[in-house]
Amino acid sequence: MGREILCLNCDYDLTGVLTGRCPECGREFDPEDPSTFETRRRSSQAIRGIALAIGVGTGACGLLRWSWDWPYGDSHHTAFRSIFGIGATLGMIAALLAARNRSWFGRIPLLLIGTLCVWAGLFFASEKYFRVWQASSDPPDEAFADTAPLGALLAGWVPGGLLVGAVFTAGLLFFAWRRRRGRRSFRRSGPQSPSTMPTVPPINPPPSST
Numbered sequence: 001m002g003r004e005i006l007c008l009n010c011d012y013d014l015t016g017v018l019t020g021r022c023p024e025c026g027r028e029f030d031p032e033d034p035s036t037f038e039t040r041r042r043s044s045q046a047i048r049g050i051a052l053a054i055g056v057g058t059g060a061c062g063l064l065r066w067s068w069d070w071p072y073g074d075s076h077h078t079a080f081r082s083i084f085g086i087g088a089t090l091g092m093i094a095a096l097l098a099a100r101n102r103s104w105f106g107r108i109p110l111l112l113i114g115t116l117c118v119w120a121g122l123f124f125a126s127e128k129y130f131r132v133w134q135a136s137s138d139p140p141d142e143a144f145a146d147t148a149p150l151g152a153l154l155a156g157w158v159p160g161g162l163l164v165g166a167v168f169t170a171g172l173l174f175f176a177w178r179r180r181r182g183r184r185s186f187r188r189s190g191p192q193s194p195s196t197m198p199t200v201p202p203i204n205p206p207p208s209s210t
Contacts, residue, residue, distance in 0.1 A: 005031070006038040010179050011102070024179075049098070049106020053113040056094045060087065060117045064124055076133040080125045087121015088163065090114070095164045099171025111164055118160030123152040 005014045012024040014037055021028050029036040063086045072079040094114030098107040130146035133139055 045103035046105035049101045053109035074136040079132045080129040084125035091118035092167045095167035114164040115160040119156040122156040126152045
């Protein structure tokens with residue numbers, strides 16, 4: 001599997017750049033000197049995104065199961081906020097991780113698992129909301145009109161996708177702003193030359209005898 005070289009200042013992909021200077025921030029680098037750039041496998045971002053998506057999904061399963069079994073007493077509102085809050089938080093974390101990832105093959109699994117977390121959080125929160133309400137003392141008739149969980153199951157991907165998409169877009173803008181800020185800071189301080197090997201003075205050959 002091939003490797004890519006990245007700028008130490010802005011993470012720009014320097015693969016194939018022959019000028020010895022980053023086109024994005026202007027930092028100089030030496031293709032022959034690994035200390036002047038970062039080396040990374042091309043597939044590392046995709047693998048990292050898939051691994052993080054699996055981790056977020058596994059964490060969501062455990063936390064949602066724990067929050068479902070939590071004794072809420074008669075507080076059905078607390079049940080809804082707790083379960084949905086876990087799903088929404090994990091969905092936003094997945095969206096930020098996707099924005100940080102530099103490969104769409106790594107971003108897509110994170111965006112999908114983030115949307116699924118919000119979707120599952122909304123569905124289980126709605127279901128638990130009515131179960132706790134129905135189990136409370138003297139529940140009203142409204143507690144048995146539990147059509148909201150079915151609606152969350154069928155259309156919960158819409159708010160999930162909107163939330164994850166909004167956080168992902170905000171994350172992209174933030175990381176782009178941070179890179180621009182790094183470029184301005186770098187240009188104010190001036191370009192840095194790549195490190196070079198110490199020069200060895202030439203050895204003069206001994207004079208030839210005649």
